[in-house]
Every structure is written in structure tokens, then in C-alpha cells.
Amino acid sequence: MTQFKLNEQQLEAAFQARVDAEQKIEPKDWMPETYRKNLIRQMSQHAHSEVIGMQPEGNWISRAPTLRRKMVLLAKVQDEGGHALYLYSATETLGVTRDELIEALHDGRAKYASIFNYPSLSWADIGAIGWLVDGAAIVNQITLQRTSYGPYARSMVRICKEESFHQRQGYESLIVLANGSPEQKAMAQDALNRWWWPALMMFGPHDAESAHSAQSMKWKIKRKSNDELRQAFIDQTMPQIEFLGLTVPDPDMKWNEQRGSYDHGELDWDEFQRVINGDGPCNRDRIEHHKKAHAEGEWVRDALRAYESKKRQRLAA
Amino acid sequence: MSSEQQLKLFEVFVRSKRGLDHKHVGSLHAEDAEQALEYARDCYTRRSEGVSLWVVNSSDIVSSQEEDAESFYDPMDDKPYRHATHYQLPDAVNNM
Numbered sequence: 001m002t003q004f005k006l007n008e009q010q011l012e013a014a015f016q017a018r019v020d021a022e023q024k025i026e027p028k029d030w031m032p033e034t035y036r037k038n039l040i041r042q043m044s045q046h047a048h049s050e051v052i053g054m055q056p057e058g059n060w061i062s063r064a065p066t067l068r069r070k071m072v073l074l075a076k077v078q079d080e081g082g083h084a085l086y087l088y089s090a091t092e093t094l095g096v097t098r099d100e101l102i103e104a105l106h107d108g109r110a111k112y113a114s115i116f117n118y119p120s121l122s123w124a125d126i127g128a129i130g131w132l133v134d135g136a137a138i139v140n141q142i143t144l145q146r147t148s149y150g151p152y153a154r155s156m157v158r159i160c161k162e163e164s165f166h167q168r169q170g171y172e173s174l175i176v177l178a179n180g181s182p183e184q185k186a187m188a189q190d191a192l193n194r195w196w197w198p199a200l201m202m203f204g205p206h207d208a209e210s211a212h213s214a215q216s217m218k219w220k221i222k223r224k225s226n227d228e229l230r231q232a233f234i235d236q237t238m239p240q241i242e243f244l245g246l247t248v249p250d251p252d253m254k255w256n257e258q259r260g261s262y263d264h265g266e267l268d269w270d271e272f273q274r275v276i277n278g279d280g281p282c283n284r285d286r287i288e289h290h291k292k293a294h295a296e297g298e299w300v301r302d303a304l305r306a307y308e309s310k311k312r313q314r315l316a317a
Numbered sequence: 318m319s320s321e322q323q324l325k326l327f328e329v330f331v332r333s334k335r336g337l338d339h340k341h342v343g344s345l346h347a348e349d350a351e352q353a354l355e356y357a358r359d360c361y362t363r364r365s366e367g368v369s370l371w372v373v374n375s376s377d378i379v380s381s382q383e384e385d386a387e388s389f390y391d392p393m394d395d396k397p398y399r400h401a402t403h404y405q406l407p408d409a410v411n412n413m
């Protein structure tokens with residue numbers, strides 16, 4: 001129904017002017033094809049991360065140490081499923097179907113946050129995930145509340161509101177472990193040791209090496225660079241580590257008085273590449289599990305369709 | 318005009334500014350969706366209250382009933398742990 005009277009170049013100029021003026025782009029607006037593709041890639045990657053992220057935590061629901069912790073974990077994992085739904089739906093406003101998105105996840109064309117390819121080995125990992133993984137996600141998502149695509153920005157607002165309980169419950173449970181028996185404290189330290197670097201990798205490669213960054217910043221899909229976000233996360237998290245009485249697993253971590261910020265050691269970018277490209281500890285499991293759950297849910301979708309057509313037939317009769 | 322001839326009812330939603338959700342503002346009668354859009358423009362955005370309008374057939378809206386609210390929402394009432402404020406952290410780290 002929408003008809004545009006301008007030529008491609010004028011449309012693109014008007015589009016960029018709108019973005020520059022901090023106005024949101026809405027689903028029925030004209031947008032460059034590459035903007036649309038870029039958004040589909042980033043938003044679906046985000047949606048897949050929410051849904052795959054349910055696996056390492058779901059692993060501990062039946063083994064939570066108390067009923068309260070179990071209810072909390074269940075509520076958190078349920079939220080993540082909801083976040084995936086908000087994000088998939090927002091992505092679908094760009095003219096792609098849910099089936100196409102799931103297919104891309106299954107055949108490896110679409111990625112998800114590499115952190116979810118690490119295993120959750122102990123109960124302390126659940127605390128560390130809430131605190132560090134959700135904490136890192138929040139730093140990123142807060143800036144995405146100002147992303148240029150309206151449906152994405154609005155789903156981020158909703159998600160950020162729900163995320164803060166995720167981080168707080170994780171940290172709260174680590175306070176208990178860090179102040180518990182020596183074994184419990186060691187468990188907390190071990191979890192920090194294993195999750196720290198993968199959490200820093202969540203922000204992606206250095207700005208200079210980031211494939212999509214420059215264009216995404218120009219279009220205001222991304223609002224802050226990978227390195228800026230990573231630094232903000234480190235600066236906010238260091239006092240929290242100290243408060244727990246734990247040690248950050250980075251011998252080069254040092255407060256820089258002049259910058260008013262922490263200097264930190266280099267990340268293991270080989271590991272980053274390995275995990276991104278499918279060779280992390282759990283990549284195969286995560287996708288296999290998702291395929292299995294998807295296939296096992298097929299009868300529910302079949303039943304819904306059968307019921308719907310039966311209802312329609314009855315109505316027509 | 319007899320009631321059988323009455324025009325269809327449409328619900329009207331206005332987006333007041335780019336980036337904001339469409340918000341329900343009221344309803345109106347119209348022959349079809351296109352006419353409803355024009356009427357909505359004349360009725361609800363005479364002072365440029367919006368940048369975008371949605372019109373939806375009222376009969377297409379499926380609504381929960383307020384009388385059912387208790388059983389509909391009851392399961393949510395005893396889950397205070399879904400709220401961030403449920404987790405009390407010491408002042409030194411309470412900014413998360």
C-alpha cells in the first residue's frame with residue numbers, strides 16, 4: 001500500500017537525516033536493504049541468545065539448593081524465554097518469518113552469544129551467570145534502548161526492566177557462597193575464574209576488528225562501541241568483586257588514576273574465534289538440544305492447527 | 318438509520334511521536350478501513366496529535382474480562398521474587 005515518490009538516493013538521504021535527528025525508524029518506513037538485513041542479523045542473534053541462554057541455567061533448576069532458589073531460577077529462565085519472544089516478534093516486523101529465523105539458527109547461519117557455549121558446572125555458576133552474564137547483557141541493552149529501530153528499542157525497554165532482578169538474584173546468591181564455608185567460597189572463586197573472560201568476550205572483538213561496527217554506529221543500530229561497553233562493565237564490576245572478597249582472574253587488572261578507569265589484560269582472542277566458529281565446549285549440545293526441543297514440540301503446533309481448522313469448519317457449517 | 322445498517326465500529330490508535338507505542342484513543346464508525354483512517358485523522362489528530370494512526374475492527378479485538386481478573390492474574394500475586402526490589406543488597410553494591 002505504501003508508495004514512495006522519491007528516488008533511492010533521496011530516500012536514503014531522508015532516512016539518514018531521520019536517524020541523525022535521533023528519530024526512530026518504524027516498520028512501514030522506507031529503509032535501506034542493508035539496514036534491514038543488518039537489523040535482522042543483530043536482532044535475531046539477540047533473540048537466539050535469550051533462548052539458548054536458557055540451557056546452561058535450566059541445567060540447575062532441578063538441583064537448586066533450596067526451594068526459594070529453585071523458584072527464583074525458574075522465574076528467571078522463564079523471563080529469558082519471554083525476552084526471546086519479544087525479540088523474535090520485533091524481528092518479524094522486518095518481513096522475515098519465525099521459521100526462517102529458527103532454520104538459520106539450526107543450520108549455523110545465525111549466531112548467538114558465544115558465552116552460552118560454556119558449561120555450568122557447579123551451583124556457583126548460576127550465581128555467576130546472573131551477576132556477570134546478565135550484568136554484561138544489561139550494559140549493552142541499556143544503550144540499545146536508544147537504538148534507531150523503534151520495535152527493537154521498545155523491546156529493549158521492556159527487557160531492561162525485567163533484567164535487573166536477574167543480576168541481583170545472581171549476586172545475592174554469590175554473597176551467600178562467598179561468606180559461607182571455605183569450600184563454598186572456593187566454589188564462588190572458581191565460577192568467577194571460569195566466567196570472567198567469556199563475559200568480557202560478550203562485547204565482541206576490539207572496535208578496529210569489528211566487522212559490522214562502523215556502519216551500525218552510523219545507522220545508530222549500535223550506540224556505543226564494543227570496547228567502550230566492555231570498559232564500562234569492568235569499571236562497574238570490579239568493586240562488586242572486591243565486595244565479595246574474591247579475586248579477579250586477571251593479573252594485569254589495575255586502577256588507572258589518570259583515566260579514572262581500570263586497565264586490564266588482553267583477552268584470548270583465539271579462544272573467542274574458536275567458540276564463535278563452533279568449537280566451544282558446548283556448541284554442538286546447545287544446537288542439538290534446541291533442534292530436539294523444537295521437533296518434540298511439533299505435535300503441539302500440529303494440535304493447535306487441527307483445532308483451529310476444526311473450529312473454522314464448525315463455524316462454516 | 319436502523320441498527321442493521323449501522324456502519325462498522327473501529328478502534329483508533331495514535332502514535333504521538335516516533336519511537337513511542339501506538340496508544341488507544343477512542344473509536345468511530347466507518348464504512349471500511351480506509352475511510353476509518355480518514356475519519357480518525359479528522360477526529361483524533363486535528364491538532365497534530367500523531368505521526369501515525371492504526372484503525373482496527375472493534376469486533377477483531379479479543380479482550381480478557383475484568384470479572385475474571387482474579388483467576389487470570391492470581392498466579393502472579395505470590396511471586397515477589399520476580400521483582401528486583403525483592404533482593405536486598407548491601408549499600409556498597411546496591412547500584413546494580
Ligand SMILES: [Fe+2]
Nearest residue numbers: 050079080083
Ligand atoms: Fe534476557
Ligand SMILES: [Fe+2]
Nearest residue numbers: 050083137141
Ligand atoms: Fe538478554
Ligand SMILES: [Fe+2]
Nearest residue numbers: 080134163166
Ligand atoms: Fe536475563
